[in-house]
Amino acid sequence: MILVESLVKTFGAFTAVDGVSLEVAAGEIHGFLGPNGAGKTTTIRMIAGLLKPTAGRVVIDGHDLAAEPEAAKRALGFVPDRPFLYEKLTAAELLRFHGGLYGLEGPLVEARARELLELFELLAWRDELIESFSHGMKQRLVLCAAFLHRPRAVLIDEPMVGLDPRGARLIKDVFRVMSRNGVGILMSTHTLEVAEEMCDRISIIQGGRIIARGTVDELRGLAGTEDVQLTPVFLKLTGGSGLQEIEL
Amino acid sequence: MSEAFPWLLLPSLWAARNRARRREKGDGLRAALFGGLGLGVAAAMFAVTFWLTWQLLDYEELGEYLIRLGLSWLFLTFLSFVAFSAVVTSLSTFFLSEDLRLLLAAPIPAERLFHSRFVRTVVQSAWMVVAFLLPVLLAVGLARCAPGGYYVTAVLTVVPFVVIPAALGSVMTLGLVSVFPARRARDVLMLMGLLFAIAIVMLLRFLRPERLLRVESLPDVTGFFATFQSPVTPLLPSFWAGESLFAGLNGRLDLLHLGALWTTALAFVVLARAAYGRQYFSAWSKAQEARKARFTRLRLLEPLVRRLPLAPARRALLVKDLKVFLRDTAQWSQLLLLVALALVYVYNFRVLDLDRIPYMSRVIKNVYAFVNLAMAAFVMSAVAVRFVFPAVSAEGPAFWIVRTAPVSMRAFLWSKFWIGLLPILVLAELLTVTSNHLLGVGPFLRTLGAVAIAFMTVALVGLAAGMGARHPRFAAENLTQVAGSYGGVAFMVLAVLFILATVALLAWPASVYLWHDTHGLPVPPRQQAGMAASFLAALGLSLATFWLPMRSGVRALDELG
Numbered sequence A: 001m002i003l004v005e006s007l008v009k010t011f012g013a014f015t016a017v018d019g020v021s022l023e024v025a026a027g028e029i030h031g032f033l034g035p036n037g038a039g040k041t042t043t044i045r046m047i048a049g050l051l052k053p054t055a056g057r058v059v060i061d062g063h064d065l066a067a068e069p070e071a072a073k074r075a076l077g078f079v080p081d082r083p084f085l086y087e088k089l090t091a092a093e094l095l096r097f098h099g100g101l102y103g104l105e106g107p108l109v110e111a112r113a114r115e116l117l118e119l120f121e122l123l124a125w126r127d128e129l130i131e132s133f134s135h136g137m138k139q140r141l142v143l144c145a146a147f148l149h150r151p152r153a154v155l156i157d158e159p160m161v162g163l164d165p166r167g168a169r170l171i172k173d174v175f176r177v178m179s180r181n182g183v184g185i186l187m188s189t190h191t192l193e194v195a196e197e198m199c200d201r202i203s204i205i206q207g208g209r210i211i212a213r214g215t216v217d218e219l220r221g222l223a224g225t226e227d228v229q230l231t232p233v234f235l236k237l238t239g240g241s242g243l244q245e246i247e248l
Numbered sequence B: 001m002s003e004a005f006p007w008l009l010l011p012s013l014w015a016a017r018n019r020a021r022r023r024e025k026g027d028g029l030r031a032a033l034f035g036g037l038g039l040g041v042a043a044a045m046f047a048v049t050f051w052l053t054w055q056l057l058d059y060e061e062l063g064e065y066l067i068r069l070g071l072s073w074l075f076l077t078f079l080s081f082v083a084f085s086a087v088v089t090s091l092s093t094f095f096l097s098e099d100l101r102l103l104l105a106a107p108i109p110a111e112r113l114f115h116s117r118f119v120r121t122v123v124q125s126a127w128m129v130v131a132f133l134l135p136v137l138l139a140v141g142l143a144r145c146a147p148g149g150y151y152v153t154a155v156l157t158v159v160p161f162v163v164i165p166a167a168l169g170s171v172m173t174l175g176l177v178s179v180f181p182a183r184r185a186r187d188v189l190m191l192m193g194l195l196f197a198i199a200i201v202m203l204l205r206f207l208r209p210e211r212l213l214r215v216e217s218l219p220d221v222t223g224f225f226a227t228f229q230s231p232v233t234p235l236l237p238s239f240w241a242g243e244s245l246f247a248g249l250n251g252r253l254d255l256l257h258l259g260a261l262w263t264t265a266l267a268f269v270v271l272a273r274a275a276y277g278r279q280y281f282s283a284w285s286k287a288q289e290a291r292k293a294r295f296t297r298l299r300l301l302e303p304l305v306r307r308l309p310l311a312p313a314r315r316a317l318l319v320k321d322l323k324v325f326l327r328d329t330a331q332w333s334q335l336l337l338l339v340a341l342a343l344v345y346v347y348n349f350r351v352l353d354l355d356r357i358p359y360m361s362r363v364i365k366n367v368y369a370f371v372n373l374a375m376a377a378f379v380m381s382a383v384a385v386r387f388v389f390p391a392v393s394a395e396g397p398a399f400w401i402v403r404t405a406p407v408s409m410r411a412f413l414w415s416k417f418w419i420g421l422l423p424i425l426v427l428a429e430l431l432t433v434t435s436n437h438l439l440g441v442g443p444f445l446r447t448l449g450a451v452a453i454a455f456m457t458v459a460l461v462g463l464a465a466g467m468g469a470r471h472p473r474f475a476a477e478n479l480t481q482v483a484g485s486y487g488g489v490a491f492m493v494l495a496v497l498f499i500l501a502t503v504a505l506l507a508w509p510a511s512v513y514l515w516h517d518t519h520g521l522p523v524p525p526r527q528q529a530g531m532a533a534s535f536l537a538a539l540g541l542s543l544a545t546f547w548l549p550m551r552s553g554v555r556a557l558d559e560l561g
Helices: A040-048 A069-074 A091-101 A107-119 A135-148 A165-180 A192-198 A216-221 A230-238 B005-021 B027-096 B100-107 B110-143 B148-179 B182-208 B209-213 B220-226 B238-247 B254-288 B301-307 B312-329 B329-351 B361-387 B391-404 B409-439 B442-468 B479-483 B487-520 B525-559
Strands: A002-010 A014-024 A029-033 A055-060 A074-077 A153-157 A182-188 A201-206 A211-213
Touching: A002 A040, A002 A182, A014 A029, A014 A040, A014 A055, A014 A182, A014 A211, A029 A192, A040 A055, A040 A153, A040 A182, A055 A069, A069 A074, A074 A135, A074 A201, A091 A107, A091 A135, A091 B312, A091 B391, A107 A135, A135 A153, A135 A165, A165 A182, A165 A192, A182 A192, A192 A230, A201 A216, A201 A230, A201 B329, A211 A216, A211 A230, A216 A230, B005 B110, B005 B487, B027 B100, B027 B110, B027 B148, B027 B182, B027 B238, B027 B254, B027 B487, B100 B254, B110 B148, B110 B209, B110 B254, B148 B182, B148 B238, B148 B254, B182 B329, B238 B254, B301 B312, B301 B487, B312 B329, B312 B409, B329 B361, B329 B409, B329 B479, B361 B409, B361 B442, B361 B479, B361 B487, B391 B479, B409 B442, B442 B487, B442 B525
Parallel strands: A029 A182, A029 A201, A074 A153, A153 A182
Antiparallel strands: A002 A014, A002 A055, A201 A211
């Protein structure tokens, strides 16, 4: 559903992403992990069409993002790490606007928007300006927008940021249902418990390159550790030495 | 050092230093453009003031009186300007700045925070006034061959003079925020400021200052100046500033007025500090409260737009842009200023008395028709730089929504173009046709003016939309900043060049035609060909000015990182 081939992004002399390739199959939830500054967000921005790759190819639902950007974007739902929205629109208006951008109008979109606002517990706020929303509410509204057009693939940068435990639980359930319906999900996260619980496969990026890929068990094998938790596995693979001796 | 309040000013100083150190592509050109413009304006102000002061030397007592009155009025204008500017600035420095959360959570005494924020308020609200005063006061001093003490007095006068209205403005903001939430207060202020500016523009225009240039109205001059004097003037800091500077010009030291300035400034700062010490935290806390905002629902808009034969994405962009614009006080309120300027523009043509020169009136009317065309185009470029140039930047950080949607950047930019073009075209035609009608020009020039302004508007809107996409500032706090950015200034320069070139290309064939028409002669075929070539060149220039920036803008949006 999402195919990334040899993606490269350089900023001047600095190479942020260095030949990243990955594939997310239909119905797969793929975790994308890495330490800060590893190139996760840059990769995600290139897949979302927000950043032009220096080299490489992104294909979404069979459409090359460079050659057929509109068809590729039509199949994708994107949730960025920070929920910047048009503050002077109401929640319902934003969803209507979003639907219009995807060529959707009329009662079907209205019904779909209502259904999603209800699912994400925003129905009571549908006619309020977004500028009065909290961070978590904005994040939930972005999720509504991303799922409004029933995308074939979903790209999420830090899905749990700003969500309360109830919201986090809800989003996990939504992902599971979408996955069962054949939607491919690529999810970048720092919350390793979420990755461990949700993901079929995980890719770990460091220094702009994919250094490991596989199921949690396969990663455990690659790290050569018997730890049950993903955190020590991640730290071992990325070279993190854990907590240093510091005075707190 | 870390105990003193200037420590809290360091982050802004460091940020400015880091910005200056970071070299980016085009920085040199940008610095040259802005530096050149700034120096040009300063030099012009210096020259005009020097010339005026020099001329007034010939009028002995009247000249002295006018300089004294002029200084007092200059400072009175700035007094209200700095006070209003300080109200707006302190709303940002004391209540809306992002770093306040960090500072208020830190163990910083209230006085230190007040002092650091107050210094920022004074600097931000008064720098423009000081930059304006510098060449003016220098020119007055040099023209009058003032002693060195005058320049020292100027510094000692300007410093307390800007502190007084800044303190007053800060206290007014404190009161305002205690009543309204901060964001609502900002809207109220924007509207008040704009209405104030409109009132000033209208008042100045309807006073008809051009009457002063007429010999027959000379007896009214004394009455005209008398209206400037009022009994409260001697109680205002502007009067004290004018008096102490005037004394400095004559080599005297006016300790009374200088002392009044300094003691009042000090007293105002102490009072403002006391008010903030007592009320600031509760006002700041109130400013953070997110109430459910009241806003215009604009329910009729969507059914109306749905009737337009547009693709869903275009329709969605149109509805979104209109709603965002009409719900943002800072945006729509600018339309009021625009209406006022349009009224003043048309009024100018109404009061223009060209029939006073009967033999020349026809020629002058024809010349004026072209001046009118150029002026209307200048107005349109000013409107375009304010409303169309920032259209792409107005998407702000929410632009990701459009960029990740299946909408091409071409469709997006064209949508911005059409949204800008239609209202500006209506305004341009209204101004040109009405003013040509009031001028009483013939049908040929009327038609030419109406057609030419349509093409010029298309070109100017295309130039603004394209350059706005080429030089976006998504992080700008408000759209006025975008219009005043490097790209905005570059747009204005190109717009002026385009207008001058187009008017020149149209004026020559039009004058050939009118000359032959006046003399009842047919236009020779060779000249007809030249006229056609000139008209075509003007058309080509308009199309290129519209098309090339639009294409370049689309490319820039596609390449956006």
